Amino acid sequence: MGYQHILVAVDLSEDSKVLVDKAVAFARPLNAQLSFIHIDVNYAELYTGLIDINLAETQHNSMEASLNQLQDLAKYAGYPINHTLVGSGDLSNEICDTIAEFNIDLVVCGHHQDFWSKILSSTKQLMNCTPVDLLVVPFVD
């Protein structure tokens, strides 16, 4: 179980705290490093037909807001957080890149069990590409 660097993928909802608590409980006895990642909605991908001139700024503001929320979550954790990362784009790609870059060996993420998540879940995509262990925490909706 000797995990050295644990990455928590958070959606910044209230559920994120559950994930953070779990990850801290894992990290503390191992004295492991802990990092957070949040993948923002990529506006450019969503609205391919309607590219607004303020798009870059909106995306920038949104990432800044996410970063603030991540820092709040880092305070909540009560455990040193190595990196708080905000990305945009495809969740599973971004996380797999991060795994390689930061030598992550455990990813903690949530999985909602509602209808749409069952069909479209990014956790499933992540499962298909992660080279490291994945702890999936269920959120029953």
Add this chain to the structure above:
Amino acid sequence: MGYQHILVAVDLSEDSKVLVDKAVAFARPLNAQLSFIHIDVNYAELYTGLIDINLAETQHNSMEASLNQLQDLAKYAGYPINHTLVGSGDLSNEICDTIAEFNIDLVVCGHHQDFWSKILSSTKQLMNCTPVDLLVVPFVD
């Protein structure tokens, strides 16, 4: 992280030992209970058009062989194993029933990353129904 009863879902391939090692590493510091489950192919479901008179016996023999392999795996673990369970039928249903019956709070399972597993994986089904945490260990094919 205070898991009390960890269930390892094994397919009885060589990869199973990796899962068992991980699960033991989790269980030992927590002094948690550890159980194994293997879900056999359900012959009756596979060959609905051709029900042989020896079907029940074949199924019985197959379950007995699995049970022997599970017991070998239990010896390999070098950790007390509470239950070694062999079921047949739908993997995710069987495991979710087991979770409730034995108060499981962590399921450890593997996920192959080949083409067919990505499409048909029972780990994905499990993710959609498990009420408890799921540790997914990737097997890169």
